[in-house]
Amino acid sequence: MNINNNNNIGYKTYLAVWCCLMILTAATVMAAGMGFGRYGSLASVLIASAKAGLILLFFMHLKYExxxxxxxxxxxxxxxxxxxxxxxxxxxxxxxxx
Amino acid sequence: MNKEHSLNKKTDYTGSKQGMWMFLFTELLLFTGMFLLYSVFRSRYQQEFHAASSELSRTIGTLNTVILLTSSLTMALSVNAIRKDKNKISLIFQGLTVFFGLFFLANKFFEWSAKIHHGIYPNSPGLLAHGKGETMFYGLYYLMTGIHGLHVLAGIVLLLIMMVLTKKGSLNSDSFVRLENSGLYWHLVDVIWVYLFPVFYLIS
Amino acid sequence: MTGAQREMSFYESGNGHTGILSWVLSTDHKRIGLLYLFSMFSFFFVAVILGLLMRLELIAPGPSIMTAESYNAMFTVHGVIMIFLFIIPGIPAGLGNFMLPLQIGARDMAFPRINLMSWWFYMTGAIVIIVSLFTGGGPPDTGWTFYVPYSIRTGTNVTLAVFGVFLLGISSTLTGLNLVTTIHRLRAPGLKWFRMPLFVWSLYATGWVQILATPVLGITLLLLMMERLFGFGFFDPARGGDPLLFEHLFWIYSHPAVYIMILPAMGIVTEIIPVFARRTIFGYKAIAFSSLSIASVGYLVWGHHMFTSGMSDISRVIFSFLTFIVAVPSGIKVFNWIASMYKGSIKLSSPLLFTVSFIFLFSLGGLTGLIIGALATNIFVHGTYFIVAHFHYMMFGGTAFAFFAGIHYWFPKIFGKMYREKPAITSCIVLFAGFNVLYFPMFILGLEGMPRRYYDYLPRFHTGHLISTVGSWILAAGLMIMFYNLIRSIFIGEVAGSNPWGGSTLEWTTSSPPPHENFTEIPVVTEGPYRFRK
CATH class of the missing domain: 1.20.5 (Single alpha-helices involved in coiled-coils or other helix-helix interfaces)
Structure with a gap:
């Protein structure tokens, strides 16, 4: 049965992912404030993709699929x-x- | 891998999830169309997009990002709880997720009404006077956050239904794929916001 | 097989409802498939009549039977119905729905209720479109492509019609989602990927195109509606917008959409040829992979619809080059079909006759496709009757002929009855003749410079138009013979038996018509398809 193969993800993992997401949000807001110009938009897209990746892998369980x-x-x-x-x-x- | 499982039982766990993922792909492609418009107009009107973006409230944008990311956490925790047979806790987390979703929409509502109050909305004389670039920026802003907001609303309705089902006991540790799929939907709406936030609020 | 122990078929076994409700509320894939077939062919006939009226109008220069405005409305409605109500749902939702679970040894689709919902979306969309014809500012007159800026400015009822098409898009997406999940999850034990019938492979590729392309149509139509309602200005240069973006978005869907139409048609052809040539298919894997590669390369070529729109030179060159790549997998398929028939013991029954007609017409359509895919020649014939002829050879000569072939092939399975062979052969020959008389002159008219969508024309185009109009009557006669023969046989045809053609795929192992859950016992598959005993 694969129905319960990933219920070993604990509260701790989810909390850690959430902390990372918060840190990345702070980072992207700060990076935007510093005015990197062209590299600024690249950075914000990269950070957004990192956040999206975390959500996909852990919250949406893609890592375990x-x-x-x-x-x-x-x-x-x-x-x-x-x-x-x-x-x-x-x-x-x-x-x-x- | 579980041929017997999928052929003879009425519900196919992996199959349902796969169906949900494919539905999410259609949502992604729907937003791709809008991101296409965004990237074309942004590359065409860089200065104007920058100017228009600085008039959006970064504080509200950041607050809404935090709210939505946290709602994703509570959503994931509610699925986790129901898997471990803790229906009560799951119900609480679902309730929290709905609460955060409403909080997000309320912020959005105040943000929109402030802008509309200043005469900035599609086809308004005030907006057209700002020139082409800003017209496009605010057009995209209303379009994309609007359709995203509708998705949040749909997610809230979906979760309210899930709460009723959890309460009735038809969602439990043996059969929770409907909650998990609702969660997938909620997280995807979150992922889309993760991109909307920098492209509208953080143009430097 | 035709013994006395025949099971109760899905027509007889009830599902808790009676009468019409037992159909429109049924979650049985076979009943839903028939609902689709019945509703699609009803709309098909409306659009055929519109087409005949248009041809009649063009029989001579100057006004003949209608005004220019009604002509505009007619070609729009003809296009919208044929594309969105007939040919896109056509094979996947009709025959695909009916045959897929039978061919993979499943009891139903993966999501039976979503399947029914998809038909309801389809009907709602259709009704909305019909309502749009008689309310507001009258029927839309934009052509089925709804190009801006005219579609934003015209006073006709575009908003409602577009909303109808949007609902049809949802229906199509749900069908695709169902097809793909079913193929992933519900194959019978032993039915490995490379043992699947090739019709199933083509449905798999089609399903993915439906999932990944249709949402782009959704957002395009949504933007058009919002543009008309709120005036965002995304497509209006005066406000900073760009009208070409509409064309991009529209064709990002609508080019892959032609593969939604043609891929399952190719699948049907691949099913029929081995059975009537009594040989296994030549190049099984090549055909399977060419379906997938057509589906994926199909995303890269939408720009060839826009060569004269004013987009950048470099993108025109790139899109033209990529267009030639799509021809490769299609060519692979054609050669494989021919090679499968080579040295077979061919029995030219009506399904095969339709199939052979398909190969001829499809090749002609495909080769003229290269003429208009090449940038330089495209500029010359863009927006002329050459284009009209090309896509009718692909859509009618290709998809619809394969659709008719499939209906003749699976008719005994679906209804348990056999049609009369002679009228079927006659209808195919008349259809083939009428088709070529109707559309071939359009190639020549196009090369001579006759623009498409025109209500009137110069006297020098008269002969071509006259021949074409006569062809439309022959074609209509062929359709009448075919449908009379089929409909009559549903009621008074001979009993067919479970495997009249000696087919070797799973749908022929169950009774005709199949019982409620298709198989008494789920079959176990031990070898690939198309193995025939000598």
């Missing part, structure tokens, strides 16, 4: 990346890249 689930999520994320990426070949280069 089978490989199929991870593969499917990967397919969805790739689709999202392709959609936005290919559009930028248009909007990024239109009228000589205005």
């Amino acid at each position: 089978t490989f199929v689930f991870k593969l499917m999520l990967l397919a969805a994320i790739l689709t999202m990346a392709v959609i936005i990426g290919l559009t930028f070949f248009d909007v990024g280069f239109r009228d000589g890249g205005r």
Whole structure:
């Protein structure tokens, strides 16, 4: 039975994840205040992705799911990346890249 | 792996979860369309987005982030509790999650009404006077936080139903996949907010 | 197999309801599949009549039977119905719903109630669209693509029609979710991935496209509605917006959507050929993987619908190149089908005749697709009848012919009766002839410069239009023969027996029509599909 294979995650793990999320939130707010310019938006996206990763892996139990689930999520994320990426070949280069 | 399990029983635990994950993918792709618009307009109007962003309240944004992340914690704990046969504790955590969700929406409501009070809303003369970049920024702001807010509302309704089911005892340590799926939905709405927060409130 | 111990079929065994309620409240995948088939073909006929009226209008230059405004409304409604109400739900929700659990040895779909809900979304969407025709500012006149800025400015009832399509999108997503989960979770013992029938593989690929593409249509239509209601200005350059983004978003869905239409059609063809050539399929894995690769590469090519829209040069070159890549897996399939028939003992029954027609028409549609996928030639024929001819060869000549093939192939399984073979063959020949007379002249008209969606034309295009209109009558005659033959046979056809074609996939091991939960005992699978005894 795989129905109870991941009930060994304790309150402690969840609390630790929550603490990390809080720290990362503080970090992203502070980084935005310091005005890193272009690198600032990169940093905020990276921090957001770290937070999203924590939520997905622990709160949503993705870490304990089978490989199929991870593969499917990967397919969805790739689709999202392709959609936005290919559009930028248009909007990024239109009228000589205005 | 559990062929017998999935073929003969009425409910298929892994199957239900897989169905839920795939539903979440559709939500992700729905938001991808909006993030596409956002990234195009942001790359086109960098200065204006920066100026418009600094007029949003960072305090409320951060507060709402903390609220939603905490609600995710209580959500995860409620699933954890019901698994260990502690239905009462699970019920309390579900209640807390609903409370945080309402708190988030209340903040959002005050934030929106303040902006609308200042004449900043889609198609308003006040907003159009601010120029193209800010029109796009606030259009996206209302669109994306609005649709996200509707998702929070849907999550709250879903959790209220789960609370009734937990109380009745139809959710228990043998059958909790509906609560777990509601949790997955709630966490995904949280993940989306994790991205909405920096892209609207923290443009530096 | 046709012995006296025949079980009660799913038509006879009740489900707690009687009469019409036993259908519209049923969670049995077979009943839902039939609900879909029945409602889809009803809408199909409405759209066929609209198409015939449009052709009649174009029989001669100048006004013939309708005004220009009603012509605009007609091609819009014809497109919306054919695309969103017939051909997208078509094979996956109709035949797929009915056949998938039977082919993988399951008792039902993974989520029977969601399955029923999806049909209700479909019907609600359809009703909303029908209401939109008769209320507000009248039927939408934007074309099925709802391009901005016209769709935002027109006074016709676009908002409501778009909302209807949005509901249909939800229905399609739920179907896809159900298909994929069912294939993952409910395969019979021993039915490994590479033992699955290839129709199941094609449904799997289709399901994923439905899940990952349809939400983008959802948000596009939602944005259009909000634009009309609140005026955000996302697509209005005067307010900082960009109308091309609408086209991007629309085609990000609508290009993968053509694979929702064609993939399951290819699956049906792959089922039929081995049975009527009495040979195992050539290149099983190549066909399975080509379904998956068509589904994934299909996401990369939407820009080829926008070559003349004013998007950047570099993206036009990239999209054109990627378009040529999609042709590769489709080509693999065509060659595999031909190779499977080679040296087989072919029996040209009606399902195979439809299938062979499919291969011919699909190849013609596919090859002309390369002409318009190439950037340089596209500029020349963009927005002409050449495009209209191309996609009718793909959608009607491709998908609909395969759909008809599938209906003839599985008819004895679904109804337990056999249709008459001669009228079936006749109808296929008449349909094939009518189809080519109707659409082939459009290729030539397009090359000569006849623009699509025009109400009127120059006298020099008259001959082509006249031939085409005559073709539409032949096509209509073919449809009438086919449906008369099928509907008559439901009631007074001969009893078919459980395996009239000698098929080797699991659906032929149960009785016709199948019992309520498909199998008395879940079968155990020990080998791949399409093994025939000599």
